[in-house]
Amino acid sequence: MMPTPLNLFNIFDYSQKMWPEKWIITRTHEGTHRYRYRDFGERVRRLSSALKTLGVEPGDRVATLAWNNYRHLEAYFAIPLMGAVLHTVNLRLPSEHLRYIINHAEDRILLVDEELLPLLDPIRDQLPTVQHLIVLGDQPDLSKSPIVPVSSYEVLLGGAVPTGDFDPDLPEDSPLGMCYTSATTGNPKGVVYSHRGIVLHSLAMGLANTSAIAENDTVMPVVPMFHANAWGIPFSSIWFGANIVLPGPAPTPADLVRLMSEERVSVSAGVPTVWLGVAKALEKDPTPLSLRMVLCGGSAAPPALIRTFEETFDVPFAHAYGMTETSPLATFARLKSTLFDLPKNEQLAIRSTQGLLVPGLFMRLVREHEDAPWDGKSMGELWLKGPWVADEYYHDPRTEDSFEDGWLKTGDVATISPEGYVRLVDRTKDLVKSGGEWISSVDLENAIMAHPDVFEAAVVGVPHPKWDERPLAFVVPKEDREVRKEDVMALLSENFPKWWLPDDVIFLPEIPKTSVGKFMKRALRDQYHQYLSSSQ
Numbered sequence: 440m441m442p443t444p445l446n447l448f449n450i451f452d453y454s455q456k457m458w459p460e461k462w463i464i465t466r467t468h469e470g471t472h473r474y475r476y477r478d479f480g481e482r483v484r485r486l487s488s489a490l491k492t493l494g495v496e497p498g499d500r501v502a503t504l505a506w507n508n509y510r511h512l513e514a515y516f517a518i519p520l521m522g523a524v525l526h527t528v529n530l531r532l533p534s535e536h537l538r539y540i541i542n543h544a545e546d547r548i549l550l551v552d553e554e555l556l557p558l559l560d561p562i563r564d565q566l567p568t569v570q571h572l573i574v575l576g577d578q579p580d581l582s583k584s585p586i587v588p589v590s591s592y593e594v595l596l597g598g599a600v601p602t603g604d605f606d607p608d609l610p611e612d613s614p615l616g617m618c619y620t621s622a623t624t625g626n627p628k629g630v631v632y633s634h635r636g637i638v639l640h641s642l643a644m645g646l647a648n649t650s651a652i653a654e655n656d657t658v659m660p661v662v663p664m665f666h667a668n669a670w671g672i673p674f675s676s677i678w679f680g681a682n683i684v685l686p687g688p689a690p691t692p693a694d695l696v697r698l699m700s701e702e703r704v705s706v707s708a709g710v711p712t713v714w715l716g717v718a719k720a721l722e723k724d725p726t727p728l729s730l731r732m733v734l735c736g737g738s739a740a741p742p743a744l745i746r747t748f749e750e751t752f753d754v755p756f757a758h759a760y761g762m763t764e765t766s767p768l769a770t771f772a773r774l775k776s777t778l779f780d781l782p783k784n785e786q787l788a789i790r791s792t793q794g795l796l797v798p799g800l801f802m803r804l805v806r807e808h809e810d811a812p813w814d815g816k817s818m819g820e821l822w823l824k825g826p827w828v829a830d831e832y833y834h835d836p837r838t839e840d841s842f843e844d845g846w847l848k849t850g851d852v853a854t855i856s857p858e859g860y861v862r863l864v865d866r867t868k869d870l871v872k873s874g875g876e877w878i879s880s881v882d883l884e885n886a887i888m889a890h891p892d893v894f895e896a897a898v899v900g901v902p903h904p905k906w907d908e909r910p911l912a913f914v915v916p917k918e919d920r921e922v923r924k925e926d927v928m929a930l931l932s933e934n935f936p937k938w939w940l941p942d943d944v945i946f947l948p949e950i951p952k953t954s955v956g957k958f959m960k961r962a963l964r965d966q967y968h969q970y971l972s973s974s975q
């Protein structure tokens with residue numbers, strides 16, 4: 440067979456020829472911006488020639504600091520198509536991490552949304568590799584730029600020739616992009632994506648066994664484009680010809696509901712906190728939607744959330760799992776047809792797991808260097824391998840801790856059922872280790888969130904003088920509802936042994952969140968570190 444390289448040209452060229460009339464729609468501060476794939480392609484070509492004029496060469500890192508918008512999408516294609524490396528920078532990182540990752544990646548050019556320029560202010564003099572800043576906006580005020588030289592994106596594109604002399608033979612192992620993932624301690628760790636990995640991952644996103652993104656979809660990634668390639672949705676949507684809706688700067692749940700309704704979105708993807716917010720907005724203001732699938736991942740989707748979407752809003756809800764290191768899609772929870780006869784609640788329990796391994800990948804369950812059985816009970820660390828799984832951290836000695844014998848050690852503790860369903864018990868660091876036994880914080884959280892008056896809940900282990908660690912529960916009641924500690928304890932007592940029950944329940948107005956909207960358990964652990972230290 441022909442050794443045709445699997446590179447982004449494959450995706451772009453096909454898409455431009457097959458789907459020029461498809462739409463890319465962006466929510467902006469001014470209203471809605473819409474244009475067709477054809478115009479998108481022309482601007483991609485202009486952007487790459489403009490970058491070439493600025494001296495960008497194959498292998499150079501070009502960074503983006505931007506919301507989900509059409510200019511960001513243009514960068515997603517123009518940068519890798521010319522052989523340069525798209526480095527998506529997380530705009531919610533603290534400035535010392537922004538500084539670290541821009542310097543560590545040695546970014547040469549930064550493309551920054553106009554409204555995000557102030558993020559660079561505190562580090563303006565500390566980015567020695569950056570040679571040029573490009574401001575994304577309609578008519579940006581360049582005098583506000585903390586870095587010079589600076590150009591307006593639109594002026595650059597206006598003056599560029601849309602040559603698009605992309606190399607169809609760009610080697611498939613060349614780097615396409617990079618993204619830094621947060622580390623528990625220390626600086627973020629860089630993951631480099633290859634063209635081959637992204638092409639194969641994009642195909643995987645189109646499988647009927649996963650999200651089945653297709654030409655007749657309108658897809659809205661709520662998951663940020665600065666986080667794990669927005670789960671690869673931009674690449675697969677462009678390849679398969681779906682209309683794309685980009686929710687723009689800091690969308691609220693009400694913005695998302697409006698966009699999904701007005702643009703007749705069929706697939707949307709985000710972390711559970713996004714869907715908790717949307718559920719709240721829909722409960723307040725019921726709106727008919729045409730979603731064929733809500734795709735939820737990034738942290739565990741509580742079964743109660745799945746039930747709310749399916750039973751109250753009539754929206755199918757799919758749970759998936761992955762990591763920045765796995766591009767990210769690794770498992771996807773669809774019910775096997777052989778299990779269709781199970782009672783509804785058992786079906787829900789299976790669909791709340793992280794799901795089945797995506798075709799193309801390999802997995803192991805490892806406990807104390809041995810493979811643990813796939814019996815649905817034995818716990819072990821999930822190890823992954825495959826063409827879209829990273830094999831190292833970029834220029835980082837921490838590679839040694841996370842990779843072994845060609846496998847990625849995910850740091851996630853799981854069970855695997857005889858049918859192959861992966862159920863994440865916890866992140867290794869979030870497991871509560873009480874008197875030598877393990878308590879799953881995720882299981883407790885899911886049970887608490889099944890309470891009809893609970894909005895969100897987190898469970899963390901805090902030091903205890905006798906048991907090493909004990910669970911503490913943090914609960915946020917729904918607006919205008921009251922939840923008591925006794926209610927939470929009674930609910931948990933029905934499902935868990937006594938020693939699993941949290942030592943206390945603390946009510947908060949909100950659970951602190953990480954830069955990508957996950958519960959920030961570290962903050963709770965730090966704050967309540969001494970909470971139980973006087974108990975016996």
Ligand code: ADP
Pocket residue numbers: 620621622667735736737738739740758759760761762763764793849850851863865866957
């Ligand atoms: P960060 O470490 O910055 O959160 P990632 O987004 O790469 O970066 O996080 C990957 C981790 O998120 C996984 O290792 C896992 O612990 C968690 N995760 C992702 N998807 C799910 C899911 N569906 N259920 C439970 N945990 C998940």
